[in-house]
Amino acid sequence: MIPTPHIEVKENDVIAKTVLMPGDPLRAKFIADEFLEDVVHFNSVRNVFGYTGTYKGRRISVMASGMGMPSIGIYSYELYKFYNVENIIRIGSCGAYTKDLNLYDVILAKDVWSESTFAKVQSGYDDSVIEGSDELNQKLIDIAKSLDIPLHIDRVHSSDVFYRENFEAYKDIYKNHGCVAVEMEAFALFHNAKVLGKKAACLLTVSDNLETHELTTSEERQLAFTNMMKIALELAE
Ligand code: HPA
Numbered sequence: 001m002i003p004t005p006h007i008e009v010k011e012n013d014v015i016a017k018t019v020l021m022p023g024d025p026l027r028a029k030f031i032a033d034e035f036l037e038d039v040v041h042f043n044s045v046r047n048v049f050g051y052t053g054t055y056k057g058r059r060i061s062v063m064a065s066g067m068g069m070p071s072i073g074i075y076s077y078e079l080y081k082f083y084n085v086e087n088i089i090r091i092g093s094c095g096a097y098t099k100d101l102n103l104y105d106v107i108l109a110k111d112v113w114s115e116s117t118f119a120k121v122q123s124g125y126d127d128s129v130i131e132g133s134d135e136l137n138q139k140l141i142d143i144a145k146s147l148d149i150p151l152h153i154d155r156v157h158s159s160d161v162f163y164r165e166n167f168e169a170y171k172d173i174y175k176n177h178g179c180v181a182v183e184m185e186a187f188a189l190f191h192n193a194k195v196l197g198k199k200a201a202c203l204l205t206v207s208d209n210l211e212t213h214e215l216t217t218s219e220e221r222q223l224a225f226t227n228m229m230k231i232a233l234e235l236a237e
Pocket residue numbers: 093094095159161162182183184207208
């Protein structure tokens with residue numbers, strides 16, 4: 001069933017087996033422009049840009065997920081199910097729930113907790129925690145070590161809500177569920193990988209801290225996220 005409703009590729013092998021997924025389409029473009037060679041621009045539906053190219057001679061794709069679980073749920077499902085994609089690595093930003101994390105620290109989300117109904121509705125999956133792929137995580141840990149980039153390996157919170165009336169609620173989520181940071185996509189991505197027999201991982205860079213109220217600008221973010229991108233790009237095959 002290709003092309004799919006949200007990805008306009010008609011041939012099977014245009015998208016690499018491994019796809020990096022930033023939330024922002026312009027970040028996908030930035031990665032293709034800065035790091036990839038022999039780039040093919042394969043998707044523009046809804047301006048959710050997707051590119052395939054080579055990194056150090058090895059093939060990899062990068063495509064945006066948009067924001068939130070419904071959005072990454074659609075794109076990751078189509079990539080896994082209809083375009084033979086095996087590995088999706090989300091590379092995103094997160095808000096830290098603890099003073100122990102500094103702006104620009106990189107987190108590998110070994111698992112993710114969520115109160116979202118995404119997994120229950122999609123497949124009947126009834127747990128509130130889902131793990132990323134051990135195999136991808138081990139590779140990412142080894143790569144980070146070889147690049148000398150420190151990695152926090154932790155549980156994060158996938159939230160359906162960015163603006164929460166009860167701002168302080170994060171304190172209980174940190175205390176009761178052990179989530180060190182919040183983002184809005186990993187739970188749906190990990191779930192789709194699980195039900196489709198594929199692999200997913202999630203690297204996050206701290207863009208703000210809910211405890212200290214430190215904040216990065218969107219310009220700073222674009223550049224500072226290169227550490228996380230360099231780790232993920234080494235998964236090119
Ligand atoms: N909340 C949810 N998602 C985020 C945040 C946040 O504070 N920062 C970066 N992604």
